[in-house]
Amino acid sequence: MAGNTTPTDFGNPVINWIDKRLPVFTMMQKEYGVFPTPRNFNYLWNFGAIAMVMLMVMIASGLVLAMHYTADTKLSFNVVERIMRDVDYGWLVRYIHMNGASMFFIAVYVHIFRGLYYGSYKQPRELLWILGVLILLLMMATAFMGYVLPWGQMSFWGATVITNLFSAIPLIGDTIVTWLWGGFSVDNPTLTRFFALHFLLPFVILGVVFLHIAALHVSGSNNPLGIEPKSDKDTVPFSPYYTVKDLFGVCVFLIIYAAFVFYAPNYMGHPDNYTPANPMVTPPHIVPEWYFLPFYAILRSFTIDIVIPFTDIIIISSKLGGVLLMFGSIAMMFILPWLDTSPVRSARFRPLYQKFFWLHLAVCITLGFMGAKPPEGIYTVISQICTFLYFAHYLIVLPLLNKYEKPLPLPPSIHEAILAQKK
Template sequence: MSFPWAENYAPKHPLTRYLDEKLPLPRLIYNAVGAGYPVPRNLNYFWNFGVLSGVALVIQIITGIVLAMHYHADAGGAFNSVESIMRDVNAGWFLRYAHATGASMFFIVLYTHIFRGLYYGSYKPPREVVWLLGVVIFLLTMATAFMGYVLPWGQMSFWGAQVITGFFSAIPVVGEGIRVWLLGGYAPDAAALNRFFSLHYLLPFVIFGVIILHIWALHIPGSNNPTGVEVKGPADTVPFHPYYTAKDGFGLGVFLIVFAAIMFFIPNYLGHPDNYIPANPLSTPAHIVPEWYFLPFYAILKSFTANFLWIPAKLWGVLAMFGSILLHFFLPWLDRSPVRSANYRPLYKKFFWLLVVDVIVLGYCGGAHPSNTIVIVSQICTMYYFAHFLLILPLVSMIERPLPLPNSISESVLHGEAQESAPYGVATPVAAPAE
């Protein structure tokens, strides 16, 4: 989508003009995040979370680089080096808590960003490439977080690495080879620590590069909006700066307040106390769990308890765990409804909130002791999770009768988007989003 009404950039200051001629960074900034980038005028605060995820990543990279200067990636010294950072390095406690809290905040922002995309249909054409790149970012972030969780080399770090990498051995023929290749041996040790540390240091920069592609892909069709109606003219947009830079600034302030509150007052609340015990290969913790942001997928993994056909339960669990993420790559083609926003899809909205509850329950089950009741609840929630995307979503897109859409974004702003409560009917035809 082009914006012919966007004013051309013309630097006024001689220095800016010279720089723009030789290295057009001012023009790039102006067109990417400045007044040269028109944005739908009805974006709400859920659109702040894209910027917040970028800020969270920058915090992780900066604190991670400094922590890497003091970390010792060896099975005999990793735990002690982390304790030394906390006690002996100037502001080391601050850096480590900022990095650990930042990981949780990053996933809070990321999950909110994903569910916002699901609710408002941001995965639909012409933004499917934006969505696919977002799923790649999510996968890379999960890999980075898992490797970072191993580095403190506490009890939960060691046994988490042992259990999670052990699931690769369920893959026929090549599984055990993949596991040995990942660990650099037959059990987590110095080789695994070195590999995980190297990749944990490298992947955030890869994520940063994919985010640039993500933003680049977004600027081609432009941002989605709460109505799902495409921009039809200059009346539908406002410049990104100063309107949304101010809005993002407010959201950033709230984010940093919450970040600081967790980091200074409850920095270990989202972690596990066993990780303050040095890793001991001869002592298995009573209950091995990953970090909280992996718990829904861990529950899916554990929900398979019986062999089916010729495939063992362990392999079914591994396939389901990875499949629960990979199916998001097919989401733009599974949902065939021409209407994007759930505000105008009453049936889809109900199933969306059911999915949110389902994921929360899966998260609880992933962290709970695996009793019979917990396993049954996990199995029910896992079945619904896959049914939501593979069965319910395509079916709803075929039978649902959406509510009338506004004719334009400006109309929804001036007259309100409250057509959600309008009765079903065909008085105003539902317009398909422009491709």
């Protein structure tokens, strides 16, 4: 970056002095000022910037909360209540952090489905996409551990259920779980290590986000047409066009976020988590936070043991099967760039893919609703059908579409497509 930049005159001697020695201003000018960006972004392209703002909000509010928090099974629940009642504006910062997690996931899920619709994961952006999936995984780990910290009933039982997933690993599973817990159940050692990791992981996320953006600035952004910009007519400088558009989107998003914080701060939470953790009583209905529900439904959809025929030897127990499916559902996203090899990116020009995209979105949302239901009767059946459809989308539909779909003709360039639309 630094090697091939020529000194820019910023008209301010102090800035020039710094820039000559450490060209941060030149870099910002290049990457965020004049950076050529496709001129046809729609509002879905706001969600990367929105997610970035949410990460900052979470780090800032989390830092303040950490200054008042104590990780101890005897104290944590009360200490969080103290933040809510006694610390000046503690309630505000905690509600910002609590709802911020949900809003961060909303932003990221929209960002992901935008990528799916417009084929943003395709060549040459595979690594950019994979870094994004990695960020999602890190976010899930961070959110899960953060939810344990208030040490309510859902904290405790959520932690118990999720850490027990690892006991499904054959032979060494139980040893691993004991090691994860630092004891024979979720207890103080578990809480303290979760706090340490919950503090660390956001900075790891920040690091991966930096790589994600660095990779983005190598390939440039995708756009709703899914064709690469061919000339200056196809692009506009990032600033002021998209700085302003992103700011507008961020403002709208923050208004919705503030509405939750001030008017429905517990809407996305569970009342059970305002009951102190009790290792002797499981709440009748354990549900994870809404952003995990589709994965939770997939976990519970595997209800049979796979055995070697005519023997009792179980190859895959229903428990291991569920865990494999759940991790498999995320693995699908990692290998997606190699499952969908159609050269056409945007679903606008892929009539069949477009239909399957909406089906896939409906399947994911249905799985979310099923994850919140008790695992019995019709709910299990619907979860199983949707789990099948989820995997079928990646492993059957996408490879078949590569072969049989006939895409619509692509426009010659972005600006010609826009001009044609105007007529």
